[in-house]
Amino acid sequence: MMRGLTLLGLGAGLMYYLDPDCGRRRRARVRDQIEHRRHEIDTFSHKAARDLSNRVQGLASESWAMITPDGAPDSVVAERIRAALGRVVSHPRAIEVSVSDGRATLSGPVFADELGPLLAATAMTRGVRSVVDRLDPHPITTRHPALQGGKVRRRVGPSLDPWQRDWPPGIRLLAGSTGGALLLAGLFRGGITGLAAGALGAGLLGRSLTNASSRARIGAGGGQARPTMRTLRRSCPTSEASAGWEPGPGGGRRSDQGA
Incomplete structure (x- = not known):
């Protein structure tokens, strides 16, 4: 039974792609899709490798800075603080x-x-040994002239938020690799532990492939639904579909049948 269904599906596929009228166009479409996916994978691999390399270098630099003494002058330390302000406050110039x-x-x-x-x-x-707080805090609804406009910061530092909309390429690569390993381990292990590992791995793998959080996929978080573009395509052969149609006034099309 299964062999018959397999042969039937294989024959249907061959008829679809070897059709004398539309087969060439269908095969060309498949080749274009394969080439497009190959280009996407190649681009993503380069971005992920560069992102991971930058993160490793940054981590090494921060680790080295923690164990080595800093003899920077006060002006340099002040510039470091000003550079950090833009990541945590909405009005650093104030x-x-x-x-x-x-x-x-x-x-x-x-x-x-x-x-x-x-x-x-x-x-x-x-380079900072102590901090003296002489700041003037205001509520977010304040009308203080120095706190108008800007973008309110909600998080500190470059920590990864699992609910954020986009993950960096390097994190996606690590999450996908870890998710794939957990999924395979769960399939081979079985039981409750294997089921939990497989579910976690499938979630990580799906998150890394789609680069969309589960909150965005289910439409939570108050986000708006994205508009869907629909494309109408004519099926082959086109001779019957275009019969009786001719260009109309204003660039439109009209039919001689009916009306």
Whole structure:
């Protein structure tokens, strides 16, 4: 029975792609899709390798900086703090930074929700020994002239948010590899443990392939649905589909039948 169904499906596929009227176009479409996917995989592999290399180099540099003494002058430390402000506050220019012997003093208006992340980021800056807080916190609904516009920051540092919309290429590659390994291990192990490992692996693998969070896939989080583009294609042969049609006024098309 199964052999008969297999042969039937194989014959149907051969008839579909070897059809004398539309077979050539269908085969060309398959070749184009394969080439497109190959190009996407090649581009993604290069991006993932470069992303992982940059992350490893950054981690090595940060680790080396933690174990080596820093003799940077106060002006350099102040610039490091200013560079970190843009990642944690929405209005970094409203904050005044001064450093004396490694003692960083912060002053100026800031959103109350950003106060804690700001102090943490300053304390983690290389060369900072202590932080003096002279900031003026305000609610997010304030009308303070220095806190108008900008983009409110919600998170501190480059930590990966599993619910975020896009994952970097290197993280996608690691997540996909880990998910594939867990899925295979779950299939071979079986039982409750294998089922849990397989489900976790399938989730990681699907997340890395689609690069869309589960919250976005199920439409949660208050997001809006993306519009769907629909394309109408004529089926082969085209002679019957185009019979009786001719260009109409204004570039449209009209039929001589009916009306």
